Structure formats: C-alpha cells, structure tokens
Amino acid sequence: MFTGIVEEVGSIVEATIHRLVVGATTTIDGVAIGDSIAVNGACLTVVELTNATLAFDLSDETLERTALSSLVAGSPVDLERALLPTSRMGGHFVQGHIDGVGKVVELSGSPEARVMSIEASPEVELYIVEKGFITVDGISLTVTGLVDLTFSIAVIPYTWEHTVLGSKQLGDGVNLEVDVLAKYVAKFLHPTLPQR
Numbered sequence: 001m002f003t004g005i006v007e008e009v010g011s012i013v014e015a016t017i018h019r020l021v022v023g024a025t026t027t028i029d030g031v032a033i034g035d036s037i038a039v040n041g042a043c044l045t046v047v048e049l050t051n052a053t054l055a056f057d058l059s060d061e062t063l064e065r066t067a068l069s070s071l072v073a074g075s076p077v078d079l080e081r082a083l084l085p086t087s088r089m090g091g092h093f094v095q096g097h098i099d100g101v102g103k104v105v106e107l108s109g110s111p112e113a114r115v116m117s118i119e120a121s122p123e124v125e126l127y128i129v130e131k132g133f134i135t136v137d138g139i140s141l142t143v144t145g146l147v148d149l150t151f152s153i154a155v156i157p158y159t160w161e162h163t164v165l166g167s168k169q170l171g172d173g174v175n176l177e178v179d180v181l182a183k184y185v186a187k188f189l190h191p192t193l194p195q196r
Contacts, residue, residue, distance in 0.1 A: 004140025
C-alpha cells in the first residue's frame with residue numbers, strides 16, 4: 001500500500017525486457033530485498049540491492065498493463081516506498097496495481113498553474129469522477145475536469161519539479177490507477193461490471 005506521495009525521482013540505470021535497475025538515494029534507505037517499491041506507480045518487488053541501485057523483475061502482466069516497457073537508461077521514474085503503519089497519509093490509498101495506460105493529450109496553463117489532460121480507456125474512465133482521486137505515474141492527484149475519455153489534473157509547481165510530470169510530452173504514456181474505493185462501490189452497485 002502506498003500514498004501517491006513521491007519520495008524521489010530516480011533514474012533508470014538499466015532496462016531489459018524483464019528487468020529494471022533504478023538509481024536512487026532516498027528510497028534505498030531502510031529497504032531490503034523482497035520489499036515493495038512503487039515505480040511510476042507500479043508496485044514492484046526489490047530483487048537486488050546495492051548502495052545506489054534497486055533492481056526489479058517485470059512479469060508479462062506488468063509489461064502488458066503499464067508503460068514501464070517504454071523506459072530506457074536515463075529515464076526518470078517516480079519512487080515511493082511502501083506505507084508504514086506510522087506514516088502520514090498525505091495522498092490517498094494507492095495499491096500500486098495499474099489499471100491502464102493513459103496518454104498525455106494536452107499541456108496548458110502557466111508555470112504557476114499547469115493543467116495536464118490525459119486520455120484514458122473506457123475501462124479506466126468508468127471509475128474517474130471530477131474532484132476524485134487518480135494516480136498518475138504514482139502521483140496522487142485530484143481530477144479537475146472530465147470530458148468523455150479525457151480527464152484533467154492541475155499540477156502545482158512543486159509537483160511539476162519533483163516528479164516525472166515535468167518531463168512529460170504530448171503523446172507520452174502514463175500509468176493510471178483509479179481510486180480503489182470507486183471500484184468497490186461500482187462493483188457493489190453493478191455486480192456485472194467487467195473487472196480488470
């Protein structure tokens with residue numbers, strides 16, 4: 001379980017088909033092999049560890065549901081360690097289970113008030129509501145607008161500068177995780193809804 005509050009932006013050291021090696025500083029502190037780390041929002045298990053890198057194996061399921069396969073050496077990634085019982089809950093409950101990949105379709109506003117618009121699949125959009133939570137590349141954000149399959153988020157300067165959002169371009173893929181509470185409510189009210 002995570003909160004969607006990014007601890008640091010790491011950098012991909014090595015990317016092969018089924019393995020990522022990530023350079024990090026803050027996120028390594030207190031981590032052991034077998035621990036969970038959110039990498040651009042995807043919950044991954046640490047399989048190797050040095051004093052400057054974390055290595056993760058990627059399953060076919062992870063590669064199919066996320067944008068992690070597009071990462072190359074030097075790519076920035078959002079990192080967050082798993083939530084401790086004593087941690088502050090600054091964002092929302094984030095599982096690290098990616099629901100789909102969205103596409104950045106518009107960047108607007110000023111440096112003080114940026115707006116990013118993201119296109120989602122119908123299966124993901126079903127659970128998105130205005131003023132509700134959404135996790136984009138591991139970042140807990142509030143949906144500020146929703147039109148058809150496109151939702152918008154407001155990005156404050158701190159988030160722009162301290163996460164991977166500042167490096168996103170039009171057409172880039174982003175990992176999306178909807179609020180798990182929305183999925184439970186939808187399943188309760190409509191038990192025949194397809195589940196991903």
